[in-house]
Amino acid sequence: MQYENDIKAVDALHQAYNTIKAEIGKIVIGQEDVVKSVLISIFSNGHCLLVGVPGLAKTLLVQTVANVMDLNFNRIQFTPDLMPSDIIGAEILGEDRNFKFIHGPIFSNIVLADEINRTPPKTQAALLEAMQEKAVTAAGLRHMLPNPFFVLATQNPIEQEGTYPLPEAQLDRFMFNIYLSYPSFADELEIVKNTTSNRDVELKKVIDAKQIQYFQKLVRNIPVADNVVEYAVKLASKTRPNTPLATEEINKYISWGAGPRASQFLVIGAKCHAAISGKYSPDIEDVQAVAEAILRHRIVRNYRAEAEGLTVEQLIRNLF
Structure with missing residues (x-):
């Protein structure tokens, strides 16, 4: 897939995005901002963490995205007894008495890690390593993951018993942390009508894996003005307390700020x-x-921000 110049390629990405969004909208009602963020993550070659209560169509969204983009999809339900080998795969002794590697469910273009905070840190680390390296190691051998590779992990914010929250260093591997809210009354009305009838929707495959890889490279090649880069770096730097660019509010309410990966x-x-x-x-x-x-x-x-009811979102918007 080649275009005569980058301008035509950007136009093609813009058109593909609108078509993909329209196809997803046939199945997933509302949640436009969530869909937008997920697609930005895919075209930016990043990963997403979705935080929301059950029943907000997180799994349906990922399945629909995979279908429209003609990608392989696997869902992994994270549980307290899940082992790293259950994710990445394991070596087994074959009938010919030679060991062979059996691929785990992580060998897919799109992986839904459902309720990632319900599994112990050892298993979380296996997934997060694969996210970072785009490969897994078993019995000393390195196995590359499919390309493109995208992880969408979910967390349930209302069930804290028996969970293992991801530490900040591991959260940093995710490009986006997306909060899902309840649908509006009008959206929920349409959802109920569509899901309680025999409505059959046929989705069109808009792009494939090779086109996604092309667009991922295109995004990297898009030119950006120096003042925009400086603004992004300053924005991330302002979140770091007791540094030259930190605001008085940040010094007062923040214990730890964003690192260079955020920039x-x-x-x-x-x-x-x-x-x-x-x-x-x-x-x-x-x-x-x-x-x-x-x-x-x-x-x-810090504790002062929590006591005064200040949210992270408020503090970020104040930096604008």
Whole structure:
């Protein structure tokens, strides 16, 4: 898949995004911002963490995205007894008395890690290592994961008993932390009508794995002005307490701020947000559009902020 120039390629990405969004909208009602963030993550070659109560169509969304993009999809239900080998696979002794590696469910283009906070840290680490390296190691041998490879992990915020929350260092592997809210009354009405009848929807496959890889490279090649890069780096730097760029509010309410990976994701996310919006170069508004989902899981509030009811989102918006 080649275009004569990058301008035509960006136009093609913009058109593909709108078509994909329309196809997903046939199945997933509402949640436009969530769909947008998930697609930005895929085209930016990042991973997503979804936080929301049960029944908000998280699994349905991922299945639909995989279907429309013609990608392989696996769902892993994380439980307290899940072992790393249950995810990455294991060596077994074959009939010919030679060991062979059996691929685990992580060998897929899109992996839904359902309720990742319900499994012990050892198993979480196996998934997070695969996310970072795009490969797994078994019996001393390295096995590459499919390309593209995208992990969407979910957390249930209302069940804390028997959970193992991801530490901040591991949360940093996710490009986006997306909060799902309840649907509006009108959306829920349409959801109930569509899911309680024999409505059969046929989805069109819009793009495939090779086209996704092309668009991922295109996003990296999109030019960005120096002032936009400086704004992104300053925005991330301002979240770090007791540093030269930190605001008085940050020094007062934040224990730990975002690292350099946040600055990288802010620029890449802004490039992708601009492209799917039909623009050929990102501006400051594109950085701000992706900043909340990129920064919220990289900032740790102190006890004073929690006592005064200040949310991370409020503190991020104040930095704009």
